[in-house]
Amino acid sequence: MEIQRKQLRDAAIRTREQLAATDRAPLETAVQTHVAALLDRLDIHRLAFCWPYRSEPDLRPVVVDWLDAAPGRQAALPVMVAPARPLKFREWTPASAMVPDMHGIFIPADGAELTPELLLIPLNAFDAAGYRLGYGGGYFDRTLAALSPAPRTVGVGFELGRVDTTHPQLHDHPMHWIVTEAGIHPVGGGA
Numbered sequence: 001m002e003i004q005r006k007q008l009r010d011a012a013i014r015t016r017e018q019l020a021a022t023d024r025a026p027l028e029t030a031v032q033t034h035v036a037a038l039l040d041r042l043d044i045h046r047l048a049f050c051w052p053y054r055s056e057p058d059l060r061p062v063v064v065d066w067l068d069a070a071p072g073r074q075a076a077l078p079v080m081v082a083p084a085r086p087l088k089f090r091e092w093t094p095a096s097a098m099v100p101d102m103h104g105i106f107i108p109a110d111g112a113e114l115t116p117e118l119l120l121i122p123l124n125a126f127d128a129a130g131y132r133l134g135y136g137g138g139y140f141d142r143t144l145a146a147l148s149p150a151p152r153t154v155g156v157g158f159e160l161g162r163v164d165t166t167h168p169q170l171h172d173h174p175m176h177w178i179v180t181e182a183g184i185h186p187v188g189g190g191a
């Protein structure tokens, strides 16, 4: 089963990284538009997103617009504090000084730790039940298991990662919504 999951994960990453820029651009714009529309209708003040890695959709413009649209909003980025430990979330603004983490993903050099109400989580492969495959570290699963109250979760990615099943394991947490270039899909209890 882990071999199948690894194959699905690797195929999705490879297909995404091989997209030509001209094919990718309209997909990324559509993902950004749908994420912005979903955020608009949710009453949240603190959200977490990810700095783009390995051709994931870039949500920075969406988050910048969301921060600007109302006072009192805060955004955060995940920080790996140790292997096999839950992620922490550090406040980010467009003015934050950024440093690369151990994988070369940029994180805020400093900033307050924050508890997000909503997580925008990158998808590699995903299925219609809202289960996802990340990079295989189990970081988001551990983080979702540790956060109380549980945040709402939005898996964000491209349709090229859709599979019949990700072969979900007991530790996997389904997303409340999946957002791709095709639209906003409520799954796993989201509305």
Ligand SMILES: Nc1nc2c(c(=O)[nH]1)N(C=O)[C@@H](CNc1ccc(C(=O)N[C@@H](CCC(=O)O)C(=O)O)cc1)CN2
Binding pocket: 050, 051, 052, 053, 056, 078, 079, 080, 087, 102, 103, 105, 122, 134, 135, 136, 137, 138, 139, 140
């Ligand atoms: N954009 C983004 N940021 C994120 C995540 C994510 O999925 N996407 N994470 C979600 O957990 C955390 C980082 N987790 C990661 C876990 C494993 C690997 C990893 O092993 N990548 C390569 C090797 C990279 C290297 O060491 O140079 C690999 O899979 O081989 C990367 C990130 C926090 N930040």
Ligand SMILES: Nc1ncnc2c1ncn2[C@@H]1O[C@H](COP(=O)(O)OP(=O)(O)OP(=O)(O)O)[C@@H](O)[C@H]1O
Binding pocket: 005, 132, 133, 134, 135, 136, 137, 138, 139, 140, 141, 142, 145, 171, 172
């Ligand atoms: N709550 C948890 N407690 C302990 N181990 C966990 C937990 N959740 C996941 N794991 C372990 O993490 C490993 C990787 O899990 P999985 O393949 O689902 O990662 P992923 O969802 O692709 O990664 P990520 O969440 O970092 O994007 C598995 O071996 C799993 O047993």
